[in-house]
Amino acid sequence: MKNKKYSKEMLLDFYETMVRIRKFETKLTEYFTKGMLYGNIHTSIGQEAVATGTNKALEKTDLITATHRGHGQIIAKGADTKIMMAELFGRKTGYCQGKGGSMHVADVSLGILGANGIVGAGIPIAAGSALASKIKGTKEVTVAIFGDAASNQGTFHEAINMASAWKLPAVFLCENNNYGVSVNIHTVTNVEYISDRAKGYNIPGVVVDGNDPIAVYEAVKQAVEYAREGNGPSIVECMTWRMRGHYEGDPAAYRDRAITDEWAKKDPIDNFRTRLLAEGIEEAEIVKIEEAMEKEINDAIEFALESPLPDPSEVTTDVYSSDNERCVAR
């Protein structure tokens, strides 16, 4: 960054996305505490740099599969925070008309093939999307986003093996936040880095600082270009930390306080803000973004709360695309 490789506009754009995610997630924690959100909420607070760096490296036509902790990735890919918030509040105006909620947000027109409630299930879906691009002869790249814990699912191995064998235009992006709910990755995995496994598939594997959006951006950009040129997939592993529990209400007592405090100093947004100032960007410009994002998320909440819940009669719609009524009846 010191060499002014990136424009001020681009840096501020990165910052804006990270702040948008942080404010979105923080607002969710408030409303969860108020008892106004249904189901489980998995926030990505602390992981905003991964989402931002990854998606800024993609074209609009590129695709992603996200995880149960996918709000950040989906926002960074371009989802409208109003429609997303409405979905998380179970409203008719949400992305899935209230049928999916937090873990199933999708917008195929934006290349978001969906978050997923099953750990590791998005990896083969992403590889399948990459296969579709290969069959069609089109140039999109699909990024499978998954956590460190998902790398121990069989789907990780099966999908990466096939993607490598067939040189599919995919990137396997591991958001390594060190924990699968309460289990530290190193207590269940005998490699230092998940990307060490890339050797086993004869594909590139890199580790980057997942709290630095520029580092993530550069690594993903390289992997995406490599895939787009027909060289096949790679693994990009982003080392990060979820600053809250697995779900809202989880005190995360299984993590060592000292390590949590250490990671708190690496808050991706605080650090990036400091770097922007060091680049000579006026604080007023930064504050302007923060205020705009605050307003956007407040508006999103307002939109969600004013939106109607789906009518109970809609419980039977959209199970099937044809013959729905008959298939649901019996």
Place this chain on the structure above:
Amino acid sequence: MKKISISKAISEGLHEEMLRDENVIVLGEDMAKMGNVFAITQGFLEEFGPNRVIDTPISESGFLGMSVGAAMRGIRPVVELMYVDFIGVSYDPIMNQAAKMRYMTGGQVTVPMVLRAPMGSGRRNAGQHSSCLETLFTHMPGLKVVCPSTAKDAKGLIKAAIRDDDPVVFLEHRLLYAKKEEIPDEEYIIPLGKADIKREGKDVTIITWSRQVYFALEAAEELEKEGIDVEVLDLRSLVPLDWDAIKESVCKTHNVVVVHEGVKRSGFGGELSAQITEELFDELDAPVERVAALNVVPPFAPTLEDAFFPHPADIVKAVKKLLNK
């Protein structure tokens, strides 16, 4: 008209759809170079190339999941599980992904894939290669389930399944593959959810599908000698279910036997029996009778396997019991 086997009929249906729509692909174990264990895709690799005819590694969960992803992008994968029993290692992509994707995304996404899976007992393949598991799939909202019994039906139904925008599980009985039948020369489609009366009768309705259709027809011949006139209704697809055809037949005969090769407990026969009892109780002269496999693991030895799943004699016995004869 031409006389061809069921495996050839499925092959022809696939072939026609691949010619018609370049988004149709086939993938699975031994589908390309070998052309499938039952020659269903023989010659396809040469004709359609490796992008559309794909030999997968033995990674059922992975390639079913990839089929879901490809289908979400507009490809129409016809993916084969070599044995339906292997769904045990790959249930998530079909159950949690393909089946639910449309609903969970509020109707944004379609998953136009066909999961073809041979099934069935009688080949002495023992516990992990002999099951009929249609009930696993009918239990999962979002899936359509097809079980053809004849060459004509298999061809018309595979074409309908490929053109359907929903995930369709297409279950083929291994012991029917070689069965030959005359089918039309011209192109035709058989819509999903349309049952077929394979034999008309007035005394009792046997509702069945897949290989048991033939066993029911054999039983009907036997029963005819004793003056019992049996109607055999082949459902062909379980989801969607042709309730109109069931209702019409039940209202004609007032006696129902449901026959299937999967195990009896929680089998689809129980579902049919319940629906008929709930809605057509006044039409029934006797409780619905079920004939199904025993609630055991598919055994190996011929004596054991033959005792495991229904044969024509079991159906004859059930009909007589139902009619008090």
